[in-house]
Amino acid sequence: MKYHCPKTFADAAQIAADATGVIRYLAGGTDVLVQMRAGMVTPDDMIDLKHIPGVKEIVQNADGSWTIGVAVAGAELGAHAGFCADYPGIVEGLELVGSTQVQGRATLTGNLCNGSPAADSVPAMIAAGAVAHVVGPNGARDVAVADIPVGPGKTSLTKGELISAFTIPARGAQGGDAYLRFTPRTEMDIAVVGCAVNLTLDGDRVASARVAMGAVAPTVIVMDQAADAIIGTTLDPQALDTMATIVSGAVKPISDKRGTAEFRTDIAGVLAKRAAKIAYDRAKGTK
Amino acid sequence: MVKIVLWSGLRRFTDGTLEFETAAPTLGRAMADLVAQYPGLGPIFDQGVSVAIDGDIVPPNPAMALPDGAEVHFLQQMRGG
Amino acid sequence: MSKIHITTKVNGEEVEFLADPRDTLLDCLRDQLELTGTKEGCSTGDCGACSVTVDGTLVCSCLMLGVEAQDKQIETIEGMAEDGELHPLQRKFIEHAALQCGFCTPGILVAAKALLAKNPDPNETEVRYWLAGNLCRCTGYDKIIRAVMDAAAEMRGAA
Amino acid sequence: MAKDTANELRIVGTRPDRPDGLDKVTGRARYGADISAAGLLHGAVVRSPHAHARIVKIDASKALALSGVKAVVTRADFPTGLTGEAWDLQENTMAGERALYDGHAVAAVAATSAQLARDAAKLIEVEYEILPHVTDVDAAMAPDAPIIREGAADHSVPEGLHPNVVRYIEFGHGDLEAGFAQADIVREHQYKTEAAHQGYIEPHACMGQMGADGKGEMWVCTQGHWFIRKMCTQVLGLDASQLRVTPSEIGGGFGGKTTIFMEPLSLALSRKAGGRPVKIVMSRSEVLRATGPTASASMDVKIGMTKDGKITAGSATFRMQGGAFAGAPVDMALYCAFAAYKVPALQHVGYDVLANRPKAAAYRAPGSPMAAFAVESLVDEMCTELGLDPLEVRVKNAAQSHETSSFGPKFGVIGLNETLAATQAHPNLSVPLGPNQGRGIASGFWFNHGGDTSVSMALGEDGTVTVSIGTPDIGGSRASMAMMAAETLQIPYDNVRVNIVETGALGVNEPTHGSRATFATGKATVEAAQSMIVEMCKRAAAKWGIEPEAVEWRDGAAHPAGPNAGEYPPMTIGEIGAAMSNTGGPIAGHHESVPAGVGESFGTHVVDVEVDPETGRTTILRYLVVQDAGRAIHPAYVEGQYQGGAVQGIGWALNEEYVYDDMGRLQNPVFLDYRVPVASDLPMIDTVIVEVPNPGHPYGVRGVGETGIAPPLPAVANAVAAATGVRMRHLPITPSKLLSAIKASKNG
Structure with a gap:
């Protein structure tokens, strides 16, 4: 295995484009190192992105939006008061990935590109409408985070393409988000179901909302109908029940070692209700 | 005399009897007498057994003297953890 | 397979080693530098036995390549006692019988030290969640949590 | 004599720092994988991905062609002709004709680095013919279940049972039917538990070295190094005395480190690699796939109870699979099932069943947790039904001292x-x-095991004492041995050092298992201390010219007693140690036995x-x-x-x-x-x-x-x-x- 430390994304893309064997990018490394030791993947080229300027930066842009570098670890994102205030749901999603130790390394980029439908930070990114900046041999493009994963372990990125940063829209007034997942233990598990809700309020009523569910389909899925069920409401119990019913009706989970399809279906609605309430309270500024 | 008690799974080798009186002076002699009477017990004893003498679970040392009035329980071999 | 020459600081001392690019930092610490106090329990980041700090951040050394250690500051269990004087956490672990087999202990001590650097007055829940990635199979965690809280109290008093 | 009431004890019952505490909080303590040696090779094991498969062919040529690969072993490198449990151990160490579970070792390789050994293992090509498998205990007893091994049953099994039933347990007492007839309610349910792993955080690790002369050395994390010696030498056809086993510190065991897994492979690889030491460290997935979990269980329990909560009769039928070999702890489960209760009539039936899973190893009170789950759940259900306080019902039916136990003896x-x-x-x-x-x-019960135990103790020239024991310290037992030695010798705790010594240094010891270390090694430590006291009193008596029986030991010194009391100043243990070269030579105590009185x-x-x-x-x-x-x-x-x-x-x-x-x-x-x-x-x-x-x-x-x-x-x-x-x-x-x-x- 060759270990590369490019200084620019263009160089990184070039190395990847020129490679003839298996390549892996190294940001946090918390997935790829596990896969290497387990013999699941043996990269020929390992491209470490952490020497590229800016990859560790969290920047709030003039319009209030946020740009997050690809090597920002969970612990770094969680320590950023400004971002935490705007998008606590994204932070709590990333912070649920693994232990405190894993938080020292794990990144939004890695969590996304690993392609797991159960990735904890992805639903909140999608619910927030985050955009990935992609560079590649044919130039740069912006892709909605929702469009990056295409199936378990698969992304829409083509050979030589890699993510250079994320932009998350400005929070704006009266907005809030939340991510909840269900795991058998309190920590250290993969989500059996994950749910992110991002919403804005107009007074007491929900003005806009996005609901994204993890681990209930081959990729994280956005549930517009579920969001519609709470838009215009004060998130009263009936609206929440309606949303929960829609969520549980729309998910298409599998049964595996982590939970049965029936169980996932049941708790998807429960989590959606609970996450929506937290997001609502945050938007109201009551929590 | 010493009272010997076998576990009930051995009933099929002993025509249904599970309790015996013996004057054997040692554990080994008592076991040999039982095997002489019920040969089916031989392979079972050879596989290993645990023995409790008046409640104290001890290794089945054939030379062990059996005190008069003692109660000797045979148990299927215990394996520890 | 060509190895890469790495220069880094471990417990304040400059060290050099040759790393196979596939070797983890944990492999390099244990096999190249003979610092075997850091343990391997799973190699998947799930047990915390390999906890070290890199530039002050708590990480699993099994989830970092050795070649990434270039020009870093790495702290391991071997550097925790200073000048032969045990760190309060180390002392409290002995006093509280917070270890049985002792295998998870180095990782837990390193992790707990990182916690107290960030939060000198953690409550029980905060200690439990911070250490959730450090598995201990012997103690049921009770005495570990008590030892960490007691060390934190002592360190606050001493400060 | 030892003091036998709590208020006379000076050290027992206190909480001193453990002697190995410093090593274990500083990273200095050396565990299984922490060893190295000149010329060290690293081993890796090839494991079956199939639950049950015939091994058609193993081709290691690609692995052996790699530079740095020094040896490959398969079952062909092991002696043949073993029987019984020795064969089971050998077969579990390395599959013979068939792989019997997912994770079963089929080959092993030694190379100059761990990375290279793993690479080489991937290059060993194994051709399998997949066979029908079964992993569930009830399915494994069903008439159509695939037979895992013909003729594996022992003599306890009555005719007519499926060949996968390899041991049959039956015991009980009293008139069951009469007992159930006396009950106001009789309830019966089935309970199941799944296999659990001991989950020690330290994966198995060893370093073995063996030359062509058949003499070997092993460093290993284990609960019992004499067991390692016995089992490795059986499996490899060696003399026990030719293998010296040194225990490392052990990172948890809970019963799972009382047997062998890859240890013989390190010796076999070393012998084939010209005697270079070979270290094998398991990955976590190897630990979970191939070392001992405990059994899974399927259990029927029936209990009769009167309206006021008296248990009149009980029966338990337990089925457990312990992997592809005999040894599920169904016997111990049954012994524990009703142990907390005094019941006039009880029946216990057990089936030890083979399945295509890893060979079960002991796990903390083997069998007792499953049994407790079944019996204590049903008792609770019946208490709820009858509106009774579950604790009072347990008091009412509690087993009593000197009365017949549920498993037979008093x-x-x-x-x-x-x-x-x-x-x-x-x-x-x-x-x-x-x-x-x-x-x-809920309540629970476990026995206490005596087992082969050897302890020796030596007096130093300054009156401090070294204790050599053979039961590895998993949870602070060095401290308890030092405390008991110090208490008996009536010297300070800090004046005793306890070492866990290698197999060449003591008589045989069973492992730290069966809750025995503090009981058995402790009892032997006290006996050894007492034998040393006898010798120390003799030295004092000789100096004073009185009979040894006229000397008593107290406060860490020999005192003239009886008619001579006060006649001579006491001789402290330090004075006795300092003088020993001139008073008859080294002073030591030792004790070997299978301690009774559990x-x-x-x-x-x-x-x-x-x-x-x-x-x-x-x-x-x-x-x-x-x-x-x-x-x-x-x-x-x-x-x-x-x-x-x-x-x-x-x-x-x-x-x-x-x-x-x-x-x-x-x-x-x-x-x-x-x-x-x-x-x-x-x-x-x-x-x-x-x-x-x-x-x-x-x-x-x-x-x-x-x-x-x-x-x-x-x-x-x-x-x-x-x-x-x-x-x-x-x-x-x-x-x-x-x-x-x-x-x-x-x-x-």
Whole structure:
């Protein structure tokens, strides 16, 4: 295995484009190192992105939006008061990935590109409408985070393409988000179901909302109908029940070692209700 | 005399009897007498057994003297953890 | 397979080693530098036995390549006692019988030290969640949590 | 003589720092994988991906062609002709004609680096012919189940059972039918538990070296290095005395490190690689796939009870699979099943069944947790039905000292009454519970094992003492041995150093298992100290010119006694040590025996849980362990045993299980998915040490290590039932299963 430390994304893309064997990018490394030791993947080229300027930066842009570098670890994102205030749901999603130790390394980029439908930070990114900046041999493009994963372990990125940063829209007034997942233990598990809700309020009523569910389909899925069920409401119990019913009706989970399809279906609605309430309270500024 | 008690799974080798009186002076002699009477017990004893003498679970040392009035329980071999 | 020459600081001392690019930092610490106090329990980041700090951040050394250690500051269990004087956490672990087999202990001590650097007055829940990635199979965690809280109290008093 | 009442003890019952504490908090302690040696090679093992398959061909040519690969071994490198348990061990070490479970070793390779050894292992090509498999115990007994091995049954098995049934257990007493006829209610249910792994954090590791002369060395993490010696030499056809085994520090065992797995492979590889030392360190997935979990169990229990809570009769039929070899702890499970109760009529039947899973190893009170789950759940169900207090019912039916036990012989002195009384008195029982919360109570039992034990002790020239023992220290036993030696010699604790020595340095020792170390090694330590006292008194008597019998030992010194009392100044142990070269030479004591007088231990646990009715997740709110220790030598480490056992039981009750897919492959061989409890899952674990001294031990010690894992399984299930009204009879109580049961109960 060759270990590369490019200084620019263009160089990184070039190395990847020129490679003839298996390549892996190294940001946090918390997935790829596990896969290497387990013999699941043996990269020929390992491209470490952490020497590229800016990859560790969290920047709030003039319009209030946020740009997050690809090597920002969970612990770094969680320590950023400004971002935490705007998008606590994204932070709590990333912070649920693994232990405190894993938080020292794990990144939004890695969590996304690993392609797991159960990735904890992805639903909140999608619910927030985050955009990935992609560079590649044919130039740069912006892709909605929702469009990056295409199936378990698969992304829409083509050979030589890699993510250079994320932009998350400005929070704006009266907005809030939340991510909840269900795991058998309190920590250290993969989500059996994950749910992110991002919403804005107009007074007491929900003005806009996005609901994204993890681990209930081959990729994280956005549930517009579920969001519609709470838009215009004060998130009263009936609206929440309606949303929960829609969520549980729309998910298409599998049964595996982590939970049965029936169980996932049941708790998807429960989590959606609970996450929506937290997001609502945050938007109201009551929590 | 010493009272010997076998576990009930051995009933099929002993025509249904599970309790015996013996004057054997040692554990080994008592076991040999039982095997002489019920040969089916031989392979079972050879596989290993645990023995409790008046409640104290001890290794089945054939030379062990059996005190008069003692109660000797045979148990299927215990394996520890 | 060509190895890469790495220069880094471990417990304040400059060290050099040759790393196979596939070797983890944990492999390099244990096999190249003979610092075997850091343990391997799973190699998947799930047990915390390999906890070290890199530039002050708590990480699993099994989830970092050795070649990434270039020009870093790495702290391991071997550097925790200073000048032969045990760190309060180390002392409290002995006093509280917070270890049985002792295998998870180095990782837990390193992790707990990182916690107290960030939060000198953690409550029980905060200690439990911070250490959730450090598995201990012997103690049921009770005495570990008590030892960490007691060390934190002592360190606050001493400060 | 040793002091036998608590208030005369100076050291026993105190909480000194453990002697190995400093090494273990500084990273200096050396565990299995922490060894190195000149010329070291690293081993890796090729394992079957199939649950059951004929091994058609093994081609290692590509691996051997790699530069740096020094040896490959397969079963062809092992001697033939073994029988019985020795054959089982050899077959489990390395598959012969067939791979019998997912993870079964089929070849091993040694190379100059661990990375290279792993690469080489991947290049060893094994051709398999897949055979039908079975992993579930009930399925393995069904008439159409694939036969895992013909002729594996022993003489206990009656004719007509499936060949996968390899041991049959049956015992009991009293008139069962009459007993059930006297009951007001008779209830019978089936209970199931899944296989759980010991989950020690240190993976198995060893370094073996063996030359062409058949002389070998081994460094290994183990609970018992004489067992390693015996088993390795059996499997490899060597003389026991030619292998010297040195135990490393051990990173947890819980029964799982009382046997061999890859240890013989390191020796076989070394011999083939020209005698270079070979280190093998298992990965976590190898540990989970190929080392001993415990058995899975399917259990029918029937109990008769009167309206006022008297148990009139009980029967238990247990089926357990312990992998592809005999050894599921169904016998021990049955011995423990009704041990906490005095029941006029009992019947126990057990089946030890083969399945395509790894060979079960001992796990903390083997069998007892499953048995407790079945019996204590049913007792609780019947208490609920009859509106009786479950603790009072346990008091009413409690097994008594000097009365017949459920397993046959009479109990000696036991402390169940005292344990139950201490439980009743504990404040946790009066904490009010909120909605969705419930309280569960259960008792458990484990034996105490004597076993081969050798201890030697030597006096230093300055009067300090070195104790050599053969039971590895997993949880602070160096401290308790030093305390008992110091107490007996009446010298300071710090003047004793306890070493765990290699196989060449002592007589045979059984492992640290069966809750025996503090009992058996402790008793032998006291005996060795007493023999040293006799010699020290002799030296003093010779100097004073009086009879040795006229010398007494107290306060760490020989004193003239009887008619000579006060005639000479006492000779301290330091003076005796300093003079020993001129008074007859070195002074040492030793003791070898299978200590009798074991002391069983009962425990009762009380747990409060809260269940999230929408997700089925169970949270442990508070937890209490009350257990009889006989006497706690070092109370902090006794508490540690209680707390650790309880949490292992909680894990087994809620989340831990072996999950196999349709192909018989283990689905969760990593800690991410084999879910042992983490710190944030738990509250503090409250403990009460009950002390009803064991008359068979000089300080009253009972075995305390194992009992604590048994009660949590039923206690948690009973608490969940109290919280939800739903009775879970199949562990673990995963959120998925519990939510489904809650839904079913609402719909039904």
